[in-house]
Amino acid sequence: MQILDFDSQVFLAPMAGITDKPLRKLTAGFGKGNIVSEMVAINALSRKNPKSYRIADVRDEPYPVVVQLVGSDLQLFDFAAKLAQDLGAHSLDINMGCPVRKIVANKSGSYLMTDMPLASKIIETVVKATPLKVSVKFRKGWDCQHVNAVEFAKMCEESGASYITVHGRTRSEFYSGRADWNIIGEVKAAVKIPVVGNGDVGSVTDARKMLEYTGADGVMIGRAALGQPWLISQIDKGLKTGEEFLPPSHQLVKETLLTHIKELVNYYGEKIALGLSRKYVCWYTKSMRDAKRFREKYVHIDNLPEALKEINLYFEEAKE
Ligand SMILES: Cc1cc2nc3c(=O)[nH]c(=O)nc-3n(C[C@H](O)[C@H](O)[C@H](O)COP(=O)(O)O)c2cc1C
Incomplete structure (x- = not known):
């Protein structure tokens, strides 16, 4: 229907x-x-x-x-x-x-x-x-x-x-x-x-x-x-x-998270977006290696360029 x-x-x-x-x-x-x-x-x-x-x-x-x-x-x-x-x-x-x-x-x-x-x-x-x-x-x-x-x-x-x-x-x-x-x-x-x-x-x-x-x-x-x-x-x-789906690649997860943060910045401005990105980082990295340590570090980051740099670094390390 x-x-x-x-x-x-x-x-x-x-x-x-x-x-x-x-x-x-x-x-x-x-x-x-x-x-x-x-x-x-x-x-x-x-x-x-x-x-x-x-x-x-x-x-x-x-x-x-x-x-x-x-x-x-x-x-x-x-x-x-x-x-x-x-x-x-x-x-x-x-x-x-x-x-x-x-x-x-x-x-x-x-x-x-x-x-x-x-x-x-x-x-x-x-x-x-x-x-x-x-x-x-x-x-x-x-x-x-x-x-x-x-x-x-x-x-x-x-x-x-x-x-x-x-x-x-x-x-x-x-x-x-x-x-x-x-x-x-x-x-x-x-x-x-x-x-x-x-x-x-x-x-x-x-x-x-x-x-x-x-x-x-x-x-x-x-x-x-x-x-x-x-x-x-x-x-x-x-x-x-009827297709089933494999979990997405780390590359897709990373790109989607970065795009999401970019959209948050466009809509809310940098400061609010950085705050909101903390919960999204938790969700996007939920089942990834060493995610807890990364999240603990991420919540203390207070500027967007560093946040983006750390996300890139984390995903590089997590795929090794
Ligand atoms: C953080 C959060 C916010 C929600 N906000 C709304 C809302 O604005 N309107 C609404 O009808 N339901 C809201 N819900 C309920 C969800 O739409 C949904 O009914 C509920 O999460 C059960 O579905 P799920 O088991 O797939 O999560 C919210 C749920 C969560 C977790």
Whole structure:
């Protein structure tokens, strides 16, 4: 079942502070896959907060970007949806799964799984606000005593969502334990709109297993893509061709990391980019030789030329 009008059933998950423009550009450069923005707070967007406005502005991105909105106020959702459309969103996603206390306290994110009438009104409001497709991302339920993903999915369908994404964990679980793929299958069996399954997919094999096990129409990948921007297109290709993939060469990992840092510098400026590069260095070098020692050294580097020099040196040494 076609999910978006882009020929792929694989999604890069929205990840706050991570799926920013530099990472989206890098991911799209490797090939096909659906790309979702970081969540954008509708309250901040309505105040024209420069940071949120910039996150929502995807006009210069030549590939389709699903822009994710988070909030709870109906009027602000109407305003934010229209603004996101003007700022180039290909389609809109509503965050009804974020477990973070501050978001939940604001009646947003996974709180909305506990207030279906409000969640329904939000979806109807966003659907009415623009001609763009509207999807909803949510969890298995609030906690193991309140598992309501199936009812919630039906509500999303009735309220006008084009497709839904289900993360197989409750709000209480945050990101711990194994994601429950059974609930994704139960949701798929209960609705007619496409369902994207999410949780613990890190390879072509996992993606195929999840799709077969749940019957879902698409698969969304979050943490496994950290430090592996080629993964989304690899999984897309693997599902289409049956191919499996070898880990990338050190040379490709190094070049991708350096390109990533260059994109971070272009977007955030040198100082912020250097700070952000620390987490990316950890992720890109995760399974490499002597990586721990290198990371410990890297976090103390305070200027970009030295950082780039050390990355080059480390990769030379690690391949010996
Ligand atoms: C650092 C981080 C930030 C996240 N930010 C968002 C977000 O902005 N919106 C959202 O819907 N989910 C967010 N998530 C949840 C992911 O989209 C995804 O549902 C979750 O990581 C499970 O998928 P995985 O097992 O493939 O990682 C975030 C997850 C992480 C680890």
